[in-house]
Amino acid sequence: MTTALAPLILTAAAGGGDDLWSRMFSFANYGELLQLVQNSVIAGAVLGIVGGLIGVFVMQRDMAFAVHGISELSFAGAAAALLLGVNVVAGSLVGSLIAAVIIGVLGSKARDRNSIIGVLMPFGLGLGILFLALYQGRTANKFGLLTGQIVSVDDPQLIWLIVISIVVLLGLGIMWRPLSFDSLDADVASARGVPTRAVSLTFMLLLGLMVAVSVQIIGALLVLALLVTPAAAAMRVSASPILVPILSMLFGFVSAVGGILLALGGSLPISPYITTISFAIYLVCRLIEARRTKTRSFRPSGETVAVAA
Amino acid sequence: MTAAPGAPAAEHEHGHPGAPVLSLRGARLGFGGRTLWDDLSLDVCRGEFLAVLGPNGSGKSSLLRTILGQQELTAGEINFGGEPVRRGDRRIGYIPQQKMIPAGTPMRARDLVALGVNGHRFGLPLPRRGERERVDELLESVGATHFANAPVGTLSGGEQQRLRVGQALAGDPDLLLCDEPLLSLDLNHQREVSELIDRRRRSHGTPVVFVTHDVNPVLGMVDRILYLAGGRFREGTPDEVLRSDVLSDLYQTPVEVFRSHGRIVVMGLPDTHDHHPHNETPEAS
Ligand SMILES: Nc1ncnc2c1ncn2[C@@H]1O[C@H](COP(=O)(O)OP(=O)(O)OP(=O)(O)O)[C@@H](O)[C@H]1O
Ligand SMILES: [Mg+2]
Numbered sequence: 001m002t003t004a005l006a007p008l009i010l011t012a013a014a015g016g017g018d019d020l021w022s023r024m025f026s027f028a029n030y031g032e033l034l035q036l037v038q039n040s041v042i043a044g045a046v047l048g049i050v051g052g053l054i055g056v057f058v059m060q061r062d063m064a065f066a067v068h069g070i071s072e073l074s075f076a077g078a079a080a081a082l083l084l085g086v087n088v089v090a091g092s093l094v095g096s097l098i099a100a101v102i103i104g105v106l107g108s109k110a111r112d113r114n115s116i117i118g119v120l121m122p123f124g125l126g127l128g129i130l131f132l133a134l135y136q137g138r139t140a141n142k143f144g145l146l147t148g149q150i151v152s153v154d155d156p157q158l159i160w161l162i163v164i165s166i167v168v169l170l171g172l173g174i175m176w177r178p179l180s181f182d183s184l185d186a187d188v189a190s191a192r193g194v195p196t197r198a199v200s201l202t203f204m205l206l207l208g209l210m211v212a213v214s215v216q217i218i219g220a221l222l223v224l225a226l227l228v229t230p231a232a233a234a235m236r237v238s239a240s241p242i243l244v245p246i247l248s249m250l251f252g253f254v255s256a257v258g259g260i261l262l263a264l265g266g267s268l269p270i271s272p273y274i275t276t277i278s279f280a281i282y283l284v285c286r287l288i289e290a291r292r293t294k295t296r297s298f299r300p301s302g303e304t305v306a307v308a309a
Numbered sequence: 310m311t312a313a314p315g316a317p318a319a320e321h322e323h324g325h326p327g328a329p330v331l332s333l334r335g336a337r338l339g340f341g342g343r344t345l346w347d348d349l350s351l352d353v354c355r356g357e358f359l360a361v362l363g364p365n366g367s368g369k370s371s372l373l374r375t376i377l378g379q380q381e382l383t384a385g386e387i388n389f390g391g392e393p394v395r396r397g398d399r400r401i402g403y404i405p406q407q408k409m410i411p412a413g414t415p416m417r418a419r420d421l422v423a424l425g426v427n428g429h430r431f432g433l434p435l436p437r438r439g440e441r442e443r444v445d446e447l448l449e450s451v452g453a454t455h456f457a458n459a460p461v462g463t464l465s466g467g468e469q470q471r472l473r474v475g476q477a478l479a480g481d482p483d484l485l486l487c488d489e490p491l492l493s494l495d496l497n498h499q500r501e502v503s504e505l506i507d508r509r510r511r512s513h514g515t516p517v518v519f520v521t522h523d524v525n526p527v528l529g530m531v532d533r534i535l536y537l538a539g540g541r542f543r544e545g546t547p548d549e550v551l552r553s554d555v556l557s558d559l560y561q562t563p564v565e566v567f568r569s570h571g572r573i574v575v576m577g578l579p580d581t582h583d584h585h586p587h588n589e590t591p592e593a594s
Binding site for chain 2: 187190192235
């Protein structure tokens, strides 16, 4: 499929003229293209939804930086796999999980964690660049790991992505309450019998899995657009523990699938479309929040009067 | 692991019959070469209010962590309900130091209290019968009904702290541990929160161990005081401990205790930093 699609996109771009617009958006042969990238669309949908969900905990646990750090090591793993000619998803998983475990074990305190990530991240990126420089294959593969790729999702890869996403989904569902408790206040959670160390380490592993699959679609540099932005947007407009995850999954879905569908016609990588959509959603949510805080109160209106009196 | 000889703690009568809920025998806690407290024997009985006082770094929070089973004693033993303490014992309610919950946290007041009811439970977060009513009841009992649906991040420090009391009461605890729960609250909120805790003690007989660096907000409730300082401690009623001679002896430097209008003021406390050198940084001592 990969090889079949590449020339198609190239001709579409060439045939559409050289102007910027048609390079960004071109919907000639759209139906045909859509069939060819069916896998990518499914992958995007799954990633958007599960990424949006895990993002809620990423935000609550203040781990956006950790996501970035894990994704750079995931990139290094994928680049190594590319160089060695083994499964790239597997390489990316290994890199991710190593990073997740290191950060989870050494960085239980936020401050430690940030410094560990700050040290790990450039190391991972550097390793990745080294492996890519040594790699003699197609340059599209190289670039795809950093900035995402649309045409590379074949059937076995899709199955990987779906299985991993289901594992993450189940893991989060089962740990939901202890994980929320631990995210809010680890000391009290531990006093209440939550095995906080096991819970946070498991969360790091799930996060590692999720980052590794996201890297395949959106690229190591832009993983945050799927794992952080949707949740950050949702948290702007709601504080309900039910509505926030639902909105976040919806935003992730719209960003990922919308981005892929828009990118399809043009000859550009898919990531800018995804990141732009998720950023736009975030902006809209901020606007809604700003308008609302002027008018909304969560208490009976009498109360402020009573206190002031 | 033998109890220190000659240290029977419950020598004096507190008017609280029954076996102690919490008891320490010859307990010592140290880190590296430094001892926070040693030979500490103490009984806390039903309905008792024990205030734990002391300068920064004297080991107050560490004492609570040992009771919570999160920190091993260096020597001695510590029993809760007649058995050695264990980690994650849900019969102990814990109210941590007041720290603000960040705005934007996807949780409403009622969700914070609900974590006390079901936050330890694994499995899909499906509601169970009776849980909602229980949460409403708890919100009511800490006077939080009118902001039950407000996002926790938008609440004031005092309101958040009331919710933490509700959360701690959710498990119907046999012992309440409070670590500086009044910190950074204004006087009104200090009174409100400490009265909530005291109300539980009087209605259910739940003993309270209350760490604070200002005893005044709880002076009317305190039965006994444990004063930690410089690796040593004094224990007794407020009148026995909060005296110039006792504290001077404890701090080993002249300290004056004044009482005025029912408040207690301690003057001349040494700079605590000089008294608590860290072993890791010898130059600091
Ligand atoms: N796990 C540990 N390892 C080494 N030292 C520790 C550990 N836990 C606590 N300490 C040290 O023990 C001392 C007492 O700490 P603790 O938190 O109990 O003090 P505290 O009385 O609660 O002080 P504060 O009033 O500042 O809260 C501190 O100097 C701290 O550095
Ligand atoms: Mg403390």
